[in-house]
Amino acid sequence: MSTQEGLNGDQADQEGLNGDQAVQASANGDQVPQTVNRRELLKVAAAAGGAVAAGLAVRELTHTRRARQFLARRYDGEIPADPTDRAWTRLAAWTVPLQIQNLIPQHAPDLAVAELRVRALHNGARIGFRVEWDDDEEDLVDAMARFRDAVAVQLPVDPAMTPAVTMGTAGQPVHIMQWRASWQVDVDQGRRGVKDIFPNMFHDAPPEALAGEEAARVFYPALYVGNPMARRDRSSPVEDLVAVGFGSLTSHDEQTANGRGVFNSSRWSVTLISPLAGGEGKAALAPGILTSVAFAVWNGSHGNRGSRKQWSNWTELTIEA
Amino acid sequence: MAEVFNWQLGREMQYPYQAERPARQIAWIFDTNKCIACQTCTVACKSTWTTGTGQEYMLWNNVETKPYGFFPQGWDVHLLDLIGPSTWNNGTYEGQTVFESAPAGERVNGWLPMATDWSYPNVGEDEPAGAVERGTYINKLPHDTWFSYLARICNHCTYPACLAACPRQAIYKRPEDGIVLVDQERCRGYQECVTACPYKKVMFNNETRVSEKCIACYPKIEQGFQPQCVTSCIGRIRIASFISAPDEVDPKKPIDFLVKVRKVALPLYPQSGTEPNVYYIPPMHAPREYLHQMFGPGVDEAVETYQNIANDPELLGLMMLFGSTERIMHAFNIEDGMAYGYDEDSTELVRVPLREPTFIRKYFDEVHNTYLHNIT
Numbered sequence: 001m002s003t004q005e006g007l008n009g010d011q012a013d014q015e016g017l018n019g020d021q022a023v024q025a026s027a028n029g030d031q032v033p034q035t036v037n038r039r040e041l042l043k044v045a046a047a048a049g050g051a052v053a054a055g056l057a058v059r060e061l062t063h064t065r066r067a068r069q070f071l072a073r074r075y076d077g078e079i080p081a082d083p084t085d086r087a088w089t090r091l092a093a094w095t096v097p098l099q100i101q102n103l104i105p106q107h108a109p110d111l112a113v114a115e116l117r118v119r120a121l122h123n124g125a126r127i128g129f130r131v132e133w134d135d136d137e138e139d140l141v142d143a144m145a146r147f148r149d150a151v152a153v154q155l156p157v158d159p160a161m162t163p164a165v166t167m168g169t170a171g172q173p174v175h176i177m178q179w180r181a182s183w184q185v186d187v188d189q190g191r192r193g194v195k196d197i198f199p200n201m202f203h204d205a206p207p208e209a210l211a212g213e214e215a216a217r218v219f220y221p222a223l224y225v226g227n228p229m230a231r232r233d234r235s236s237p238v239e240d241l242v243a244v245g246f247g248s249l250t251s252h253d254e255q256t257a258n259g260r261g262v263f264n265s266s267r268w269s270v271t272l273i274s275p276l277a278g279g280e281g282k283a284a285l286a287p288g289i290l291t292s293v294a295f296a297v298w299n300g301s302h303g304n305r306g307s308r309k310q311w312s313n314w315t316e317l318t319i320e321a
Numbered sequence: 322m323a324e325v326f327n328w329q330l331g332r333e334m335q336y337p338y339q340a341e342r343p344a345r346q347i348a349w350i351f352d353t354n355k356c357i358a359c360q361t362c363t364v365a366c367k368s369t370w371t372t373g374t375g376q377e378y379m380l381w382n383n384v385e386t387k388p389y390g391f392f393p394q395g396w397d398v399h400l401l402d403l404i405g406p407s408t409w410n411n412g413t414y415e416g417q418t419v420f421e422s423a424p425a426g427e428r429v430n431g432w433l434p435m436a437t438d439w440s441y442p443n444v445g446e447d448e449p450a451g452a453v454e455r456g457t458y459i460n461k462l463p464h465d466t467w468f469s470y471l472a473r474i475c476n477h478c479t480y481p482a483c484l485a486a487c488p489r490q491a492i493y494k495r496p497e498d499g500i501v502l503v504d505q506e507r508c509r510g511y512q513e514c515v516t517a518c519p520y521k522k523v524m525f526n527n528e529t530r531v532s533e534k535c536i537a538c539y540p541k542i543e544q545g546f547q548p549q550c551v552t553s554c555i556g557r558i559r560i561a562s563f564i565s566a567p568d569e570v571d572p573k574k575p576i577d578f579l580v581k582v583r584k585v586a587l588p589l590y591p592q593s594g595t596e597p598n599v600y601y602i603p604p605m606h607a608p609r610e611y612l613h614q615m616f617g618p619g620v621d622e623a624v625e626t627y628q629n630i631a632n633d634p635e636l637l638g639l640m641m642l643f644g645s646t647e648r649i650m651h652a653f654n655i656e657d658g659m660a661y662g663y664d665e666d667s668t669e670l671v672r673v674p675l676r677e678p679t680f681i682r683k684y685f686d687e688v689h690n691t692y693l694h695n696i697t
Contacts, residue, residue, distance in 0.1 A: 106488065106513060107426030142510060144525040145435045182530075194375050194527045198436075206374045219373035221505040222529035229510050230529035247489045249509075306511035307488045 070094035072120035072127055074287065074320040079121050079128035081260040083269035088130045093117035096295055098310035103166060104246055108308040112299035116151075116312070122319055124287055128259075128273040129153050131295060138263045139300025140181045142229075143197045147300035148182040151261075153272050155283035157242070159291035165314050167243040175283040176241040176249065177257045177272045181300070183237040184261045191232045237261060238272050242281045246307065252281055276319075288321035322420070325480060328567035329591040329617070330414035335421050336594075337428055337485045346499035347477060347537055348564035348576045348598040349551070350586045352643070354605060354627070355558040356470040358384045358446070365553035366474075370536070375528025378439045381535035382550045384472045388611065389445030392473075393438035396521040400590060401614070403430050407592040409618040418594025419482050419519050429486045429517035439524075450608075462606055462628075469604035472558070474550060475522040475535035476589070476597030477501045483534070486517030498563075499598065500537045508532055519593035545649050545664070557644025562651060564598065573652040575639055575662075576600070583636055585623045587616035602627055638675050646671040 073091060080087050096116040100108045119130040131151050139149045155175045156163050163172035185192055194201050207216035217223055222230035228239055228251045238259040240252035256278050261270035276285040285291060292314040298304035324333045325340035366382035383392045391397060400419075401407075407416030422430040449468045457466070477494075481501045484492040491507035492514055494500070503514065503523065508531035514523040515532055523534040538548035542561075546552070551559040564576040572582045579586040579600065586600035603612045605624045612620040630637050638660030639653055648670045650662040655675070662671045682696045 102426060104488075105423075105426050105428045106486075142530045143436070143527045144439065144515075145433050145512065147512075194377065197527055201377060203374055203377055205372075207372060208374075216373075220375070220529050221533065222508065222526070222531045225506045227506050227508065227529070227531060229508070229531050249489060250507075306509070306513065 070118065070120060070315060070317060072122045072317060072319045075121040075123050077123060079123055079126050079271075079273050081128075081258060081271050081273060083130050083132070083260060083262050083271045084264075087121065088119055088269075088271070091119040091121070091130075093119055093132065094315075096312045096315055098295070098297065098312050101296075101307055101309045101311050104307060106307050108310060109303060111310060112302040112304060113297045113310045116295050116297060118295065120317065122276060122285075122287065125276060126273055127276050127285055127319065128271055129293075130269065130271045131297075132267060132269045133297055134266060135263075135268050135299060136266050137301045138181070138268075140185050141192070141197060141300075142180070142182040146197075147298070147303060147305045148180050149268060149300045150178060150180040150298040150304075151268070151270050151272075152176050152178040152296045154294040154296070155285070156292055157281060157283055159283060159285055159289055162292050162314060164245070165294050165311075167246055167249065170244050173242050173244045173281065175252075175278070175281065176243055177238050177259075177274055178241060179238045179259055179261055179270050179272055181261060181263075181268075183234055183239070186234040187237050191234065238274075240274070240278070240282060254279060256282070285319055287319055290316060290318050293317040326567070327418075327480065327594060327596050329588050329596050330418070330594065331412045332414060334418050334480075334594050336480050337420070340480075341496075342479065342566055343494060343496045343499035345497070345563045346479065346566075346598055347542060347561060348580075348600065349474070349559060349561045350576060350579050350600050350602065350643075351472050352558040352602040352640070353469055353471060354602060355556045356384065356472055357556055358386065358470040358472075359555060360384055361553050361555050362472060362550035362559070365549040366535075369538070369549045371533075373526075373528065375526040376533070378442075379524045379526070379533065380442055381522070381524075382472070382474045383442060384470055386446045386448060386468050387471050387607070387615075388450050388468070389448045390471075391444065392442045393434040393521050394441060394444065395438070396434070396519075397590065397615075399432050400519045400593060403432065404592060407614075412618055414592055414617075416592055418592065419517070420480075420485065420594055428488075428513075429482045431482065431486065431516040431518070433512060433516040434521060463608050464606045467604075467607050469607045471589075471601075472550075473520065473522070473589075474548075474599060475501065475537070476520055476595065476599045477535075477537055478598060479596035480594065482517040482519055482593070482595050483514035483523050486513040487511075488513060495539075498537075498539070498542060500539050500542070501534070502536060502539075503532050503534055505529075505531060505533070519590065519595060520597070542649065546647050547649055552644075552647045554644055560643050560650065562649050571652075573654065575642070575650055575653050578635070578639060578653070583626050583633075584619055585626045585636065587619050587623055590615060591617045634675060638673075641673045641675060642671065645673050 096118055098113055100111050113133050117132040121128045142148050157173045157175050161172050163169055163174055168174035207219040236258045238257040240255050240257045241249050242252055243249045257274045259272040294312050294314050296309045296311040298309045322335040323339045325336045327334045362382050371379040385391055404417050404422050419430045449466050451466050453466045477500055491504045510530045512525050523532050525532050547561040551561045562576050565571055570581045571577050586602050588597045603616050603620050603623055635655050638655040642660050642662045651665045652663040654661045658675050660673050664670050686693050
C-alpha cells in the first residue's frame with residue numbers, strides 16, 4: 001500500500017513499514033523520538049520547520065519508500081503469551097531473511113530455516129515479539145547427540161547504538177532473549193530428565209533416594225552452581241542473556257523474559273516478551289523510539305546448537321509511540 | 322590458528338590458541354602389561370564422581386579390551402579414519418592432527434557419538450583378535466592370537482581438543498597443574514567438546530544438560546594425593562605425578578624417568594595432536610603393527626627396555642614403587658636393593674625392596690598333617 005501522505009512523517013513511515021495492514025492514525029503520532037541518530041535528527045528538523053511537504057522532501061532523500069523495518073504496535077492490555085492469540089495473528093507479519101552462520105567456526109551445516117515471520121507488540125510496559133518459522137520436525141529434547149529447536153531475539157542494550165550484529169562488541173553489549181523448545185516442555189510438563197529420554201533407564205540408588213533432595217544437589221554439579229541449563233524449577237521458556245561478541249553469551253542475573261512456543265502444522269510460533277526497559281544490561285526501550293533487532297533460529301534435527309544456527313542482520317524496529 | 326610445539330609429534334603444529342604450558346603438568350603412567358581389567362579403577366571413579374542421575378552411562382575411567390573393545394563404540398577406529406594415513410619419519414609425525422585436518426567451518430576434526438555408541442561399555446571384552454586353533458601353545462612374543470587391556474581416563478592434554486572446540490571458553494586448563502575442566506557454570510551443552518575429543522572422554526549429562534569429564538580427582542591432587550583410579554588399582558599398574566616441560570628432564574622424577582629417560586611409556590594415539598598426558602607401557606605380547614598405530618614410533622624401544630627390566634635396577638625399583646603410596650611421589654631413588662619414594666619436600670614417603678623376599682615352605686605340613694598347594 002502507499003504511505004499515507006496526509007499524516008505527519010513519523011506516522012507515514014510506520015504505515016509504510018506495515019505492508020498491507022491498514023491502521024488508523026493515532027493521536028500521538030507527532031511525538032518526538034527519544035533517541036538521536038541521523039534519521040531522527042532529520043525527522044526532528046523537519047518537524048521543527050513545521051512544513052510537512054519540506055519534511056517529506058527531506059525524508060525522500062534519506063529513506064526509500066520500500067519498507068525496511070517493522071513496527072512494535074501499541075497494544076492496550078497484557079501482551080498475550082499465547083502466539084495463537086488474535087492480538088498477534090491479526091497483525092501483518094514482517095519477513096526476516098536468514099543466512100547460515102558461517103563467519104566463525106563452528107558453521108551451520110545447511111540453511112535449515114530460510115526466513116522468519118515476525119510481529120511485535122508493546123503496551124508501554126512490556127514488549128513482545130512473535131516469531132514464526134517452518135520446521136518439518138518438532139525437536140523438543142536436549143540430550144546426548146540430540147538438539148532442540150530454539151529462537152532468539154537480539155536487541156542493543158543502548159537502543160541508539162547499532163552494535164556488531166555478531167552478538168555485540170566490547171562496550172556495545174546486546175541483550176538476547178532465547179527461547180528453547182526443551183524449556184517449553186519443562187514449563188508445560190515439568191522438568192524433563194533422563195527418565196523422559198530413556199524410559200527404560202534403571203538407576204537403583206540415585207543420590208536423592210539415599211540423601212534426600214536437598215543434600216543430593218551436590219551430585220548435580222551444574223545444578224549446584226546454578227547453571228540455568230540445569231535448573232529444575234523453570235517457570236519461563238525464555239532466558240535473558242547479555243553478550244559482547246561471539247563466545248561471550250552469559251545468562252543475565254535477573255530473569256524477566258517470558259513467552260510461549262507452539263508447534264502446529266510444521267510451523268513453530270513463539271512469543272518472547274520482556275519489559276520495555278528491563279534494567280541494567282538489558283535493552284532500554286521506550287515508546288516512540290527507533291532501534292534495531294536481530295534474530296537467530298536453531299533447527300535441532302539439523303544439528304543446530306550454539307554457533308550452528310541461522311541468523312539475520314539487524315532490522316530496524318520502531319516502537320509505536 | 323597458532324603454531325605450537327608438540328614434542329610427541331617432534332614438530333610444530335596448528336592449534337587455535339597460543340601455547341601456554343602450565344606451571345606443572347600432572348601426568349600418568351599405566352603399565353598395560355600388568356592390567357587384568359578388574360575394573361576396580363572404574364568402580365572407584367564411578368562411586369566417587371558419577372553416581373548422579375544423568376551420569377548412569379558415564380565412565381570417566383574405563384578399561385577396554387583391544388582390539389575389539391571400545392567405549393564409546395569404535396572411538397579409536399573413528400579417530401584413525403578421520404585423520405587418515407599417519408606416517409612417521411625419524412620420530413617426526415608427517416600425517417595430520419585433528420586440528421590440521423579440520424574441515425572448513427570446524428575447529429576440530431571430530432565426530433559425535435550417538436546414544437547407542439555409549440550403550441555397550443563391555444563390548445569386545447576378553448575377545449581375542451583371532452581364533453585359537455586347537456592344540457595351540459603360545460610360547461613366543463608377540464602372540465599370534467592376542468588381546469590386551471587398555472585402561473583409559475581423560476588425558477588432560479597439553480593441547481586439548483575439547484578446549485579448542487568450545488565456542489564459549491567454558492573449558493579451561495588449570496595453570497597450576499594442567500588439569501582440564503569443564504566449567505559447570507558456563508557450559509550451555511552444545512556438545513562441541515564431546516564431538517571434538519579424539520579419546521571421547523567428555524560426556525553429556527542428560528539430566529543437567531551440560532557436559533562433564535574426568536576432573537583428575539583435583540581435590541586429592543591439590544592435597545598431594547594421587548587420584549582414585551590410581552590408588553585403588555589392585556594390580557598397581559598406575560602412577561600419577563608431574564612431568565617436566567618438553568625441554569627439561571629430571572631423572573629423579575618418576576614420570577620423567579619413564580617417559581624421557583627410559584622411554585618405556587608412550588602417549589596413546591599421539592597422532593591426534595593433543596599431546597595427551599597419560600603414558601602407556603605398551604603390551605609386549607600384542608603385535609607390533611597394532612602397537613605402532615596405537616603408541617607411535619617409540620614402541621620397539623619401549624618394549625625392549627621393558628623386557629630387560631630384570632637387569633635394570635632403576636626401572637625395576639620405580640615399577641616396584643607403583644601403588645606403594647597414596648601420596649604423589651615427586652622423586653625416587655634406588656639404593657642397596659631398595660627403592661625410595663619422596664614427597665615434594667624430599668621427605669621419604671615409602672620404601673620397597675627391589676625383590677620381595679621369598680620364603681619356601683615345605684610341601685608337606687607336618688603340624689596339620691596335610692599337603693600345601695601354595696609353598697612360596
